[in-house]
Amino acid sequence: MAVYPFHWVPAGGARHASTDARPDGALAYPSGTGVRTLCGADLVADNSEVAWLWSTCADCNAAARRIADNAD
Ligand SMILES: [Zn+2]
Structure with a gap:
């Protein structure tokens, strides 16, 4: 599995x-x-169990996909 940054x-x-x-x-x-x-954005992490159920930020999802596409 590739390690993405x-x-x-x-x-x-x-x-x-x-x-x-x-x-x-x-x-x-x-x-x-x-x-x-x-x-x-500058935000404060919330590592609680319920926080992981929050919906994915669309802008971050798009940026992450670009990074992942370039990592291969
Ligand atoms: Zn975001």
Whole structure:
């Protein structure tokens, strides 16, 4: 599986993607982590279970697909 240089992060009521580095060994940004999302917003990560059910940010989804297409 290819490793893409972005990570999904629930923040601000939607599931965004970010290229920010995660803390060492973390599988997700801990709640309270400030992240710059691919759609250009500065948000605070919410790693709660319900936050992962938020809908995907359309702008981040499009940007993530562009990154993934270029990573192969
Ligand atoms: Zn977004």
